[in-house]
Amino acid sequence: MTSGKEDYLKAIYLLSENHDIVTNKELSQTLQVSPPSVSEMITKLQKQGYVDYTAYKGSKMTRKGRKEAGRLLRYHALWEVFLVNYLHFSWSQAHEMAEGLEHQTNDILSEKLEDYLNHPTHCPHGDPIPRKDGSRLGITRERLADLEVGDTTHIRRIMEDYSLMDYL
Numbered sequence: 001m002t003s004g005k006e007d008y009l010k011a012i013y014l015l016s017e018n019h020d021i022v023t024n025k026e027l028s029q030t031l032q033v034s035p036p037s038v039s040e041m042i043t044k045l046q047k048q049g050y051v052d053y054t055a056y057k058g059s060k061m062t063r064k065g066r067k068e069a070g071r072l073l074r075y076h077a078l079w080e081v082f083l084v085n086y087l088h089f090s091w092s093q094a095h096e097m098a099e100g101l102e103h104q105t106n107d108i109l110s111e112k113l114e115d116y117l118n119h120p121t122h123c124p125h126g127d128p129i130p131r132k133d134g135s136r137l138g139i140t141r142e143r144l145a146d147l148e149v150g151d152t153t154h155i156r157r158i159m160e161d162y163s164l165m166d167y168l
Contacts, residue, residue, distance in 0.1 A: 013069035070134025
């Protein structure tokens with residue numbers, strides 16, 4: 001599978017955590033690609049059994065697609081843990097490097113890396129690491145902006161925004 005297809009699968013996976021059907025417009029904006037490019041890739045992903053596409057509605061991940069995307073996100077998160085905790089890269093540097101490393105990783109390497117890291121459950125900025133079946137638990141849905149003045153909370157997850165990640 002090409003890294004381009006893998007990036008589409010990851011984007012659909014992450015967007016579908018908020019709602020099952022992901023529109024081509026959402027993918028175009030998320031991946032910063034043209035709408036015709038999205039349509040072309042969705043057709044390829046559907047033919048390969050990774051998504052189910054309904055015209056004028058959008059795409060829904062199949063079990064096969066969810067497993068593959070979860071695998072990629074798992075690799076990415078494990079590399080982020082290694083790069084931040086052991087090599088002391090910043091969150092944004094680690095994220096950029098993990099983008100490349102995830103495409104070069106296989107199950108054997110990821111299992112060895114996970115063992116070396118002592119089986120982490122979350123990446124450095126709080127995203128839960130997907131399990132081997134592609135699912136992940138513990139997504140924090142409450143946003144700081146939704147809290148009232150005087151409320152208290154614990155920050156558990158930072159969205160992947162480079163300037164914010166570096167600031168924190």
